Amino acid sequence: MLTLPPDFEIISSMTIKIKKGLDIKIAGKPQPIKGEVVSSAEYTVYPDDFAGFVSKVYVHQGDKIKAGSALLYDKNHPDLKITSPVSGEVVAVNRGEKRRLISIVVKSDEKNDTEKFDTATAETPEETKALLAQAGLFAFIRQRPYDIIANYNDTPRDIFITCFSSAPLASDTDFVIQGQEDDFQTGIDTLARLTNGNVYLGLSKNNKADCLLNVKNAVVTVFDGPHPAGNVGVQINKIKPVNKGETVWTTDFQSVVYIGRLINKGIADFTRLVALTGSEVKPNERRYYTCLPGVALGDFLKSRLTADTASLRIISGNVLTGKITGTDGSLHYCDNQITVIPEGTNTNEFFGWISPGLNKYSVANSFASRFLDIFRRKEYRFDARIKGGKRAMIMSEEWDKVFPMDILPEYILRAIIAFDIEKMENLGIYEVAPEDFALCEFVDTSKMELQQIVREGLDKLYKEMV
Amino acid sequence: MQFLRKYLDKIKLNFEQGGRLQAFRSVFEGFESFLFVPNTTSKTGVHIHDANDSKRTMSIVVIALMPCLLFGMYNVGYQHYLAVGQIADFFTTFLFGLTAVLPLIIVSYVVGLGIEFIVAQWKGEEIQEGFLVSGILIPLIVPVDTPLWMVAVATAFAVVFAKEVFGGTGFNIWNVALIARAFLFFAYPSKMSGETVFVRTEGSLWIEGGQAIDGFSGATPLGQIGAATQTVQIANTLGNPLSTWDMFLGLFPGSIGETSKLCILLGALILLVSGIANWRTMISVFVGGIATASIFNAVGTTPAMQVSPLEHILLGGFAFGAVFMATDPVTSCRTRNGKYIFGFLVGMFAILIRVLNPGYPEGMMLAILLMNSFAPLIDYLVVEGNVKRRLRRIKS
Numbered sequence: 001m002l003t004l005p006p007d008f009e010i011i012s013s014m015t016i017k018i019k020k021g022l023d024i025k026i027a028g029k030p031q032p033i034k035g036e037v038v039s040s041a042e043y044t045v046y047p048d049d050f051a052g053f054v055s056k057v058y059v060h061q062g063d064k065i066k067a068g069s070a071l072l073y074d075k076n077h078p079d080l081k082i083t084s085p086v087s088g089e090v091v092a093v094n095r096g097e098k099r100r101l102i103s104i105v106v107k108s109d110e111k112n113d114t115e116k117f118d119t120a121t122a123e124t125p126e127e128t129k130a131l132l133a134q135a136g137l138f139a140f141i142r143q144r145p146y147d148i149i150a151n152y153n154d155t156p157r158d159i160f161i162t163c164f165s166s167a168p169l170a171s172d173t174d175f176v177i178q179g180q181e182d183d184f185q186t187g188i189d190t191l192a193r194l195t196n197g198n199v200y201l202g203l204s205k206n207n208k209a210d211c212l213l214n215v216k217n218a219v220v221t222v223f224d225g226p227h228p229a230g231n232v233g234v235q236i237n238k239i240k241p242v243n244k245g246e247t248v249w250t251t252d253f254q255s256v257v258y259i260g261r262l263i264n265k266g267i268a269d270f271t272r273l274v275a276l277t278g279s280e281v282k283p284n285e286r287r288y289y290t291c292l293p294g295v296a297l298g299d300f301l302k303s304r305l306t307a308d309t310a311s312l313r314i315i316s317g318n319v320l321t322g323k324i325t326g327t328d329g330s331l332h333y334c335d336n337q338i339t340v341i342p343e344g345t346n347t348n349e350f351f352g353w354i355s356p357g358l359n360k361y362s363v364a365n366s367f368a369s370r371f372l373d374i375f376r377r378k379e380y381r382f383d384a385r386i387k388g389g390k391r392a393m394i395m396s397e398e399w400d401k402v403f404p405m406d407i408l409p410e411y412i413l414r415a416i417i418a419f420d421i422e423k424m425e426n427l428g429i430y431e432v433a434p435e436d437f438a439l440c441e442f443v444d445t446s447k448m449e450l451q452q453i454v455r456e457g458l459d460k461l462y463k464e465m466v
Numbered sequence: 467m468q469f470l471r472k473y474l475d476k477i478k479l480n481f482e483q484g485g486r487l488q489a490f491r492s493v494f495e496g497f498e499s500f501l502f503v504p505n506t507t508s509k510t511g512v513h514i515h516d517a518n519d520s521k522r523t524m525s526i527v528v529i530a531l532m533p534c535l536l537f538g539m540y541n542v543g544y545q546h547y548l549a550v551g552q553i554a555d556f557f558t559t560f561l562f563g564l565t566a567v568l569p570l571i572i573v574s575y576v577v578g579l580g581i582e583f584i585v586a587q588w589k590g591e592e593i594q595e596g597f598l599v600s601g602i603l604i605p606l607i608v609p610v611d612t613p614l615w616m617v618a619v620a621t622a623f624a625v626v627f628a629k630e631v632f633g634g635t636g637f638n639i640w641n642v643a644l645i646a647r648a649f650l651f652f653a654y655p656s657k658m659s660g661e662t663v664f665v666r667t668e669g670s671l672w673i674e675g676g677q678a679i680d681g682f683s684g685a686t687p688l689g690q691i692g693a694a695t696q697t698v699q700i701a702n703t704l705g706n707p708l709s710t711w712d713m714f715l716g717l718f719p720g721s722i723g724e725t726s727k728l729c730i731l732l733g734a735l736i737l738l739v740s741g742i743a744n745w746r747t748m749i750s751v752f753v754g755g756i757a758t759a760s761i762f763n764a765v766g767t768t769p770a771m772q773v774s775p776l777e778h779i780l781l782g783g784f785a786f787g788a789v790f791m792a793t794d795p796v797t798s799c800r801t802r803n804g805k806y807i808f809g810f811l812v813g814m815f816a817i818l819i820r821v822l823n824p825g826y827p828e829g830m831m832l833a834i835l836l837m838n839s840f841a842p843l844i845d846y847l848v849v850e851g852n853v854k855r856r857l858r859r860i861k862s
Binding site: 357391411 | 504511512520795849859
C-alpha cells in the first residue's frame, strides 16, 4: 500500500463563481433511483474513446481473456494498455478503411474472472504509473495541453479532477459516489503520488457528499455557476492556468474510483452507474443502471424508449459531447450517461425564419419562447437537427457569453483554422479542449462544427510540436 | 403544408447533380430553405442546436427596418405633394411614395440577389442571406430621385467588389450597403446631393407629377447648414422653420429611410431587445457624436460648429447609421472593448466630417467606412491585451 509523506495534507477550500455559460433547458433528467444491473452477451471497446492513444491490438480473435486483461497497447508506450471490462472470448477485431482499428468485441462468459494485480509493488511514482498502465487505468488520465492521454513519462505540474458534470442531464456525483467513498479517497491518495504539485478537486456548490467535501490530500475548489463550470478545462483556467511548457493531468471522479478499486482490491473493475436520460426515454426508466462499459445497448433500451429506435438518436454521453451509437451500439468506455433524443429528420418546419417560435429554444431573444419562459417552467424536447444553414462567422461575441475562460474563443478558433501556431499559443491553445467549445457550437448561429475544428487543430499541433 | 413538402421532394431530383435543372440548384435550395427549416441533423459535435440561425437573424433586421421603410415611403409622397402644392389624403400620399420607392427596392434586390445566386451556384454553395439586409438598406440610404440604373450599377459594384471578392457574407471588410452608397456618391455626385434629388417633383410610374411651387427648396437640413455662412434657421420644404419635434418625426427631405428618428428608435428597440445589434456599439456612436458636437459648440465659429448635439443626432443619417450600419456584426469590431472604441470613433468622425468638410454636409457614411477599415486594427489591439495578460502569467 501507499505511504504518504506526513506533510502532504493540504486541505483548503474556496468558491469560484462562474458567470458565463448556459444550462440548456432540456427535458429528460434522471431520477435518483437505482435500476437493475444491465449486462449483455457481447461487450465492445472502441479505441477512439482514448484520444492520443495509438492503438495496437494485443489479442487475437478466439483468445480467452479475463476482466482486466490487455486488449490494446499503445504503439509509443507499449506498457500502456487498454483492458477488457469483462472475461470471455475475443470474437471480433473490427477494422475500417486502411485497416484502421474500429472496435474489439469480447463475448462475455458471465464468469467474471478477473486479472489480479499486485498492488504491493506500487511504491514509487514510477511503479504506481506502471501499475495503472498495466491495468488499463492510466488511459483514463488525460493531459493539458492537447487533451489527449497523459504522457507516461511526464511528471505533471498538478492534477485536476472534476467531481461533477454540469453538462445537460448529467448524472449526480453525490448519488453515484455512495458506497464508493473509500475507493475514491484511495484513488486521490494514489494520484497525489504522481505529481510534485497539488491534486485539485473541482466541486459543484450542490455537492454535499462528505467524501468530496472533506477529502484528504487534495485542494478543494467549489464552483458555482452554469455549464461548463464542470469542465475540467474551465476549472484549471480559474484555479491555476496552464502556461506554455507546463503539463497538467486531468481526470474525473469516476476514474479516481476505478484507481481506488485497483489499489484496494487489486482488480480493474470498471463497473459504474450509468444515467439513462433524454426526452425519449420513458419517464419511469430515467434512472441509474449498473453496468460495465462496452455493454450492448439494443436490448436494454428496447422496452425503455417512447418510440421506435429508427426515429431516435441514441447517444453515449451527453448531448453536447457524446457519440452517436445506433441500436447496435454500445456504451463507450469513458461515459456514464446515455441520452436518447428524437432524430428529427422528418420534422418540416414551415417558414421557420419568421414564425414566432413559441416552443423553440434559443438563447437569442428573437424567439417568443424567450419571453414566455419568464412566466413558465418549460423543458424543451430537442431533436438533432442543426436548424439552419452553415455559414461563415457572422455574429460576434456570441460564443463569449458561454465561454467562461479568459480566452477569446473567436480569435483562438480563427488561429486554429489558419493554423497559425504562434497565435494559437498566444491565445491559449494549451488550455483548451474540444469540450470547452461545445456550448459555443450549440449557440452558434452559423452552425460551425467548433469541437471538430479544435480537435483537429490540437492533433495537428501535437504532431507539429512533439 | 404537407403537400408543399411533397411537391418539393418530388421536384428536388431535377436539381440534384446530374438532374435536368442542376444549374439552378442553389436557387432551389435557397427557396427550399426559405419555405422549410432544413432538417439536416448533426453528424459530429453537439447533437442539439439552438433554434437561431442566420436566416432568422437577418429577417429580424429586415423587420426592424420596416418602420423606416414605410415611413420613408409616406415621406416621399408627403414631400412631393408639398413641393407641387397639392393636397393629398394619406392613401394617395403613401401610394406616391410606394411607386417611387418600390422600384428602387426591386432593382436593388434583383441585381444583388441575382449576383448572389450566380456566385453561390458557381461556388457550389448554399445561398447566403446577408444581402437580404443590404438589399433593403441600399434604397433606404439613397435620395429618392436616384436613377434606377445607378442603383443597379452601385449594387452590383458593392456586391461583387465589397463582398464576393472577399469570400461572401462574413468576410467583407466594409458594409456592403454603404459601399453602394459611397460608389454612387463618388461616381455620380450631382445625383447624390443638392436641392433637387431628395424631393421628387416629377411623376412616379403612372402617377403624374407637377410643377414645384415658388419658394420650394428641397435642400436637406444638413445641406442648409453646410451652405450657410451665418447661423441658420433650419427650414422645411416650404421655408417654414423646423422644430425639434419635426426633426424627430421626420417629415423633411432626406434619404428615404433616414429622416424619422421615431421609426429608427422603433427599429433600434427591435434590434436591441432581440440582441442582434450590439448595444455597446450603438450607444458608443451616440456618445462619440454628442461629445464631439459639444466640443465644437464650445469653440464654434462657423454655423456648422454651432449645431447642437441634439440636432446633429436628429438630422441626416447619424441615427440611421448608428442603429443599422455601425452595428453590422461583420464589419464593426468583434471584441467587446473594441466595440466601445469603434462606436465612439464612428460618432466622432461623423460629426468631424460634417462640421469641417466644406464639400459635403453628411459625414456618417464616410465615418463608418473609415472605421470599418480600422476595426481589425482595434480588435488586434484588444486581442493583444489578452495575449499580454497570458504572457505576464508565465513571468509571475
